[in-house]
Amino acid sequence: MSAEGSGHAVVLGAGIAGMLTARVLSDHFARVTLVERDPLDEEGSRRGVPQARHLHGLLDRGRTIMEELYPGFTARVAGLGAPTAEALLGTRWYLGGLRVTPTSTGLTSLMATRPLLESVIRDHTLAIPGVTLRDRTTAKALAGTAREVTGVVVSRDDDPRTLAADLVVDATGRASRASEWLRALEAPVPPQDRVEVDLGYASRFYRRSPGQLDDHSSVIISTGPNGRGGGAIRVEDDRWHVTLAGMLGDHPPTDPAGFAAFAATLAAPDIHGIIITAAAPLDDIVPHRFRHSIRRRYERCDAPIDGFLALGDAVCSFNPLYAQGMSVAAQQALALRDCLAATGTKDLPARFYAAAGRFVDVAWQMSTGSDLRYPGVVGDRTARVRVTNAYVGAAHRAAHTDPKVARTFLRVANLVEPPAALLHPAMAGRILLRGSRNHR
Numbered sequence: 001m002s003a004e005g006s007g008h009a010v011v012l013g014a015g016i017a018g019m020l021t022a023r024v025l026s027d028h029f030a031r032v033t034l035v036e037r038d039p040l041d042e043e044g045s046r047r048g049v050p051q052a053r054h055l056h057g058l059l060d061r062g063r064t065i066m067e068e069l070y071p072g073f074t075a076r077v078a079g080l081g082a083p084t085a086e087a088l089l090g091t092r093w094y095l096g097g098l099r100v101t102p103t104s105t106g107l108t109s110l111m112a113t114r115p116l117l118e119s120v121i122r123d124h125t126l127a128i129p130g131v132t133l134r135d136r137t138t139a140k141a142l143a144g145t146a147r148e149v150t151g152v153v154v155s156r157d158d159d160p161r162t163l164a165a166d167l168v169v170d171a172t173g174r175a176s177r178a179s180e181w182l183r184a185l186e187a188p189v190p191p192q193d194r195v196e197v198d199l200g201y202a203s204r205f206y207r208r209s210p211g212q213l214d215d216h217s218s219v220i221i222s223t224g225p226n227g228r229g230g231g232a233i234r235v236e237d238d239r240w241h242v243t244l245a246g247m248l249g250d251h252p253p254t255d256p257a258g259f260a261a262f263a264a265t266l267a268a269p270d271i272h273g274i275i276i277t278a279a280a281p282l283d284d285i286v287p288h289r290f291r292h293s294i295r296r297r298y299e300r301c302d303a304p305i306d307g308f309l310a311l312g313d314a315v316c317s318f319n320p321l322y323a324q325g326m327s328v329a330a331q332q333a334l335a336l337r338d339c340l341a342a343t344g345t346k347d348l349p350a351r352f353y354a355a356a357g358r359f360v361d362v363a364w365q366m367s368t369g370s371d372l373r374y375p376g377v378v379g380d381r382t383a384r385v386r387v388t389n390a391y392v393g394a395a396h397r398a399a400h401t402d403p404k405v406a407r408t409f410l411r412v413a414n415l416v417e418p419p420a421a422l423l424h425p426a427m428a429g430r431i432l433l434r435g436s437r438n439h440r
């Protein structure tokens with residue numbers, strides 16, 4: 001992975017999306033500079049990514065892309081103590097209160113905290129020749145004209161300066177201020193879609209006791225009709241990372257008794273069982289409020305400005321219940337790599353947003369469509385959404401007993417197969433038969 005190209009690219013934000021972007025840009029640009037507001041030489045959680053204290057499931061599509069970009073990634077994370085398991089055989093998943101039937105899926109679950117995933121990706125990325133990091137440095141504005149971005153104004157210790165760049169990529173996350181920066185240049189600003197979910201998370205680490213969960217490595221209890229759900233994954237250092245979730249303002253409490261009581265109301269008892277039998281809690285319970293999913297529709301800008309791209313949560317921040325964010329950021333990074341490999345930076349923004357938008361669309365439709373199952377979520381329940389949700393409900397029921405449906409359903413949810421895989425005639429037959437409400 002040596003820098004063979006020419007020119008300078010600047011990536012704003014050194015989260016997962018920013019690192020993956022720097023990695024693919026290093027194939028094309030001689031120099032790639034990452035600009036990050038937080039200090040990155042300190043251990044532990046950091047201000048810029050409060051979500052890092054909550055459970056982060058890595059879908060298999062995201063993992064395989066990371067493996068492709070950083071050969072040996074999975075083994076490296078596993079070598080640092082993160083368990084791996086075949087999804088559904090070594091893990092449990094409950095939909096509608098019933099367990100999805102254990103079967104071979106060909107999917108690897110890599111169970112690590114977000115700080116561990118991020119630190120491995122960061123170490124690999126910063127080892128690439130030509131990639132440098134400026135941490136403790138805040139991006140403040142874009143430099144250029146209404147047609148072209150030529151650099152970025154950054155500030156460290158209140159000392160602003162302009163970094164000239166051939167390409168600036170915004171990976172500053174869901175609170176991105178790029179719209180403001182583009183408006184200041186009088187450049188096109190992306191329209192936004194929002195879906196209000198008022199989701200609350202509360203999370204805590206526990207020391208694992210031997211034999212818990214029959215030695216399965218994780219359990220996910222998907223949100224049921226009451227909007228409550230949760231997950232527990234066994235992460236590095238033999239800990240459980242437990243996250244409870246509640247939709248539409250019904251947020252899990254942060255006192256230990258309330259936390260355990262909330263866990264007892266989930267559609268399956270497994271997480272409550274872990275909490276009450278764990279050897280010891282290891283920290284305080286931490287809350288997080290996620291008010292809305294947001295999608296900034298850069299692909300709808302008539303003439304996107306040259307020299308500037310956005311990706312990751314800065315483009316689309318999904319309801320975290322579906323664990324899509326890191327994997328879609330990885331898909332966007334691959335789309336960028338392919339666009340650069342095809343015809344370089346010529347018309348890059350329009351080509352990139354068209355290519356990346358296809359992945360974002362799939363995940364956005366899956367997650368917002370699911371959110372619209374809840375009457376309290378405001379949104380357009382088109383006939384397509386209603387039919388899809390009825391069909392997905394049948395697939396859930398069929399997955400409790402039919403291994404083929406379970407396998408395909410999980411592969412689609414992991415972004416490894418397209419949703420159309422569930423519509424294949426043989427699959428549709430199984431779903432409609434086994435998923436009918438009268439089927440036993």
Ligand SMILES: Cc1cc2nc3c(=O)[nH]c(=O)nc-3n(C[C@H](O)[C@H](O)[C@H](O)COP(=O)(O)OP(=O)(O)OC[C@H]3O[C@@H](n4cnc5c(N)ncnc54)[C@H](O)[C@@H]3O)c2cc1C
Binds near residue numbers: 326
């Ligand atoms: C509660 C919660 C749970 C989640 N769970 C999952 C999950 O289970 N699975 C999953 O795949 N995804 C999950 N996600 C989403 C996931 O965290 C992100 O989609 C993914 O990490 C990509 O984010 P990002 O890199 O685009 O942005 P971020 O992770 O937000 O990183 C942005 C970076 O930019 C820096 N920054 C911000 N502003 C500036 C500035 N002006 N100048 C310089 N630097 C700046 C920040 O410090 C940060 O380092 C979850 C999200 C939330 C909120």
